[in-house]
Amino acid sequence: MSSVHAERRVKIGRGLFASTTALLGVAVALELHAGHYDTVVYPTISAALGVIGVVLTTRLPEHRISWVLAVTAFWGALGGLAFAYAYEALIVDPGSLPGGLAAAWLDNWWWLPGLALPPAALLLLMPDGHLASRRWWPVAAAVLAGTVLGSIAVSASPTFDLHAGTPIENPLARVGGVPVAAAGITGAILLAGGLLASLAAFIVRFRRSTDEERLQLRWVGLSLGVAVPLFLVGSLLWGVVPGAELLPAIAFLALPIGIAVAILKYRLYEIDLVINRSLVYGLMTVGIVAGYIAVVALVGSVLSSRGDFLLSAFVTGLVAVCFQPVRQRVQRFVNRLMYGERDDPYTAIAKLSRTLASSLQLDGVLANIVETIGETLALSYVGVALDAGNNTGLFEIAAEYGISGADSLTVPLIHQGAVLGELRFAPRPGERLRERDHRLISDLAPQVAAAAHALGLSRELQLARQRIVQLREEERRRIRRDLHDGLGPALAGLTFTLEAVRNLTGSDAERADALLVSATAQVQTMIGDVRRLIYGLRPPTLDQLGLAASLRGLAAQETTATTAVNVNTPASIPPLPAAVEVAAYWIAQEALTNVKRHARARSCSVRLAVESTILRLEIADNGAGLSNGSTGIGLHSMRERAAEVGGTCEIGVRTGGGTLVVASLPRLATEAVVG
Structure with a gap:
């Protein structure tokens, strides 16, 4: 809008306010002259509405709502003047003023447009002065048509009510008849439906609104929450309790005040x-x-x-x-x-507990959790972000409810001292969470963390089962291959050799003896293959000598003229699970092999310690150490063997130079025996 056009509208708004003020001044003077001191409050309310209108038309002359309020104030002042003028001309001093019947006729129906059109227009046009969409035009048309038809019917009522003892007959009452009655019924239906639809339009716009628009509409909702009860109470007590007729007038003023605050101070929420x-x-x-x-x-x-x-x-x-x-x-x-259930923490926690108890599918646990929290606490967004792994410190969204915004808040998910991730949440647009809401969400976080931890353990268990199945099948394939390609053909060849010896026993003893020598060599080869198969399943030295002696045997094999390997083990080692013994043996062998091939170390120490629940194996050397980003097959194999039995294997740089391998493997807490 150009500045000239805006200035012209400002002048019109001020002129409208001046006219409203003049009408109200005359109306108040007539009221006081007639002795109606109890009705002076009505012009006062119109004056307050006029002030709101002139403020808005001055600051926001292009906004349609500004003009709705300004015109409403003018119309209220005109109606107040009509009543005061008619009362003076027809009751106080009959015939003293001309046009008394015309003023009484206007007073008889002016209230209907004043009560119906402004609320409908404000509900349809808030907060930007435009309809939400074109589909709401029929609602505005219905309200307007209903108001016109209803006003026609009311204007043709038999008498004028001027709060006097004797009613005054309406000269237009005889003009009505059936058409006017039909117009009144039709108007009432259209008006009631249009007002309800206007309220529905406001509710739809509020539900679809975001950010500042939603905050503005909340002020309108507040004013409606005040206006509707006051209007209903005033209507119920009208004529029963003195002064009750003032309540609808005050209610009518509540909505414009809320709208003015929403438009002018919409950031103060x-x-x-x-x-x-x-x-x-x-x-x-x-x-x-x-x-x-x-x-x-x-x-x-x-x-x-x-x-x-x-x-x-x-x-x-x-x-x-x-x-x-x-x-x-x-x-x-x-x-x-x-x-939602924020004011009832027990209900919120109970709902979350029932959700956890009823979640049968692992993949849907976190989704059910965030949905339950979001619906129970009436939040616009809830998300669970878990550790992405790989020691990056980053979190990835595992499940979410609603749409994430820029103002999301976070609560860490901590279980047994370990940070598993974050619980992210955001209130509804325009809403600010209270301190007790934050405390409730913080109280729910441990349950979410426990569920996330249990879910992680379940997934690890599933992966472990898959890995066990894969390892078992790989081991079966290796044994089958060795038996099929090695031991099987060797036994078949041995059979043929023995058959040949049998055939040559009586005719060629020298040839038969040579074949027996060959058969003996084949049997020895097969014995070596069988031992290799057995050794692949479990090193026999563990059963024959025990873990400590087996480690000393490995050290003796890897000791060279340039590298000395020392072993330090307890005098007694308690019984260990077979899988733990095998894992410790293979980790030690792989570590010593890496020392021999890559470390160029002068010395290497192997230390075995038995703690209350852990078997700790340390292999340290003073060699070249690990290069940055080392990811060899041997390093991966050691970590995987430790993980298979529920332990860990950390490989890093040794203080003072070299490499340090620390394997922590679980053990059974039993009494020590001599190893």
């Missing part, structure tokens, strides 16, 4: 508690008033003979007794609506 309390006490107010009226109507018919005082005392006591439990129930309902 700390209204969760305000909305919560407004909903609670709004619902309580409506409930108590409705209950009061219902009890009065029900009990009054029975106890009317006992006097109004007894009836009022009974109803007051009943309401007082019921208020606190009802308030608590309403409070829990509103808290659950706004915060």
Whole structure:
């Protein structure tokens, strides 16, 4: 919008406010002259609405909502003047002012457009002054058509109500008839449907909104939470309780105030508690008033003979007794609506526990966890990021619920002192988590960490089973190959040799003897093959000599003129699992082979220590050490053998130079025996 056009709109807005002020001034003067001091509050409310309108038309002249509020204030001032003028002209001093009937006719129906059109327009146009989409145009058209038809029907009512003792007849009442009645019914249907659809449009836009737009709409929701209970209470008590007719007027002002704050100060948001309390006490107010009226109507018919005082005392006591439990129930309902189960930590933890207990598929555990936390605590995003491995310190998303935003918060997942990953979460757009919400999520994190740890163990177990099956099949294939390609043909050849010896025994003893010599050599070769097969399954020295002596035997084999290998073992070694003995033997052999081939070391030490739950094997040399990024087959083999029995094997640089291999293997805690 150009500056000239904007300035013109600002002037129009100020002129509209000046007209509103002038109309209100005349109306107040007439009210005071007539002695209607109790109705002066209505022009005051219109004046407040006019101030909101002029502020918005001055600061945001291009915004349609600014003009909706400004025109609404002007229309309210015009209606207030119509009532005051008609009362002065027809009741206080009949005939003193011209056009009294016309003013009474306007006062008879002006309220309907003033009550119907502004709320519908504000709900449809918030927060940017435009409809959410073209499909909402029929809603605006329905409200407008319903208002026009309803106003026609109301304007043709038989009398004018000017709060006087004698009603004043409407000259236009005879013009109505069936068409006007039909217009009234049609208008009421269109108006009711249009207002409900306007509210639905606001709710849809709120659910689809994000960031600042959602924050603006929350202020409108707050003002609705205040306005609706006040309007309903005022309508129910109209004419019953003195001053109750002021409540709908105040309610009508609540929505524009909330909208003005949303448009002008939309960055000042700390209204969760305000909305919560407004909903609670709004619902309580409506409930108590409705209950009061219902009890009065029900009990009054029975106890009317006992006097109004007894009836009022009974109803007051009943309401007082019921208020606190009802308030608590309403409070829990509103808290659950706004915060999910954050205000009930036991429920949140119980739901998560049930989710963990009912998750049958391992792959779906984390997905069920984040979904449960997200839905239970009413969060927009929940994610579990676990350690990616490879000692990178990075976390990868394992499961997530909702859409991640830039303002995600994190809680570390720690189990038994180890950081497994992070629990990431984000509140709904425009919402800020309270301190107790953070504490609840921190209390849920250990359960998530335990589930992640259990899931990791399950996956490791599955991988271990797969590795065992693969190793078993590889070992079977090797044995089958050795038997099929080596021992099997050798036995077949030996059979043929022995058959030949048998055939030559009587005719050629010298030839038969040569064949027996050959058969003996074949048998010796087969014996060596069988020993090799057995040795591949488990080194026989472990059964014959024990682990300590076997290690000393390896050291003796690898000792050369340039490299001395020393072995230090306990005097007694407790019984060890067979798999642990084999793993320690092969790790030591592989480490000593690497020392001999690559280290160029002058000395190497092998140390075996038995701890309470661990068998620790250390091989240290003073050679060249490991090169950066060393990933040889031998290094991988040592780590894999340790992992197969549930242990670890760390290979690194030795202090002072050289290589240090430390294997920690689990053992059974039994009494030591001589090894």
